[in-house]
Amino acid sequence: MIATEYIVSESPFVIRRRVKWGDCDPAGVVYTVTFSEYVISAAELFYERLLGNTPQSSKDEHGFGTPTRALTFDFHATLWPDQEFDMTVSVEHIGDHTYTLNITGTVHGNPAFVAKLTPICVARGERRAIPIPAIMRDALLTYQAANPMAAPFRSPQI
Numbered sequence: 001m002i003a004t005e006y007i008v009s010e011s012p013f014v015i016r017r018r019v020k021w022g023d024c025d026p027a028g029v030v031y032t033v034t035f036s037e038y039v040i041s042a043a044e045l046f047y048e049r050l051l052g053n054t055p056q057s058s059k060d061e062h063g064f065g066t067p068t069r070a071l072t073f074d075f076h077a078t079l080w081p082d083q084e085f086d087m088t089v090s091v092e093h094i095g096d097h098t099y100t101l102n103i104t105g106t107v108h109g110n111p112a113f114v115a116k117l118t119p120i121c122v123a124r125g126e127r128r129a130i131p132i133p134a135i136m137r138d139a140l141l142t143y144q145a146a147n148p149m150a151a152p153f154r155s156p157q158i
Contacts, residue, residue, distance in 0.1 A: 017087065029080070030078070042089060065121070090147060098119065099140055
């Protein structure tokens with residue numbers, strides 16, 4: 001079996017992914033909605049690294065969930081079938097109930113996209129916001145301190 005997604009670095013946290021043919025439209029360009037799957041998958045792998053267990057098991061154990069409150073993208077390049085790209089995760093902000101992950105996709109070091117994922121912590125099984133649990137807050141703060149966010153890529157003015 002050939003992996004289409006794997007971790008290449010733990011600090012900073014970097015995932016390498018290969019674009020599958022099924023990720024693309026008939027013209028061979030990755031569907032816009034597929035980028036959301038890439039980002040959520042990167043976040044789940046990141047949580048596993050932070051919490052030391054599969055993400056849903058860890059969240060169950062500690063009684064919280066992390067549904068998406070906000071997700072934004074800034075696209076810089078097209079991705080094609082069989083192309084490999086890296087996603088680097090940084091912690092941009094940690095609030096009371098939410099935090100923001102910056103996930104930057106690059107091809108050979110050149111920006112392909114920048115995503116900002118903002119989950120909100122909720123009580124497991126409820127739709128009620130809760131403060132970020134200590135285990136998650138501590139893990140995010142530790143990672144953030146060890147991996148300060150690189151200067152964000154800025155698009156040229158059009």
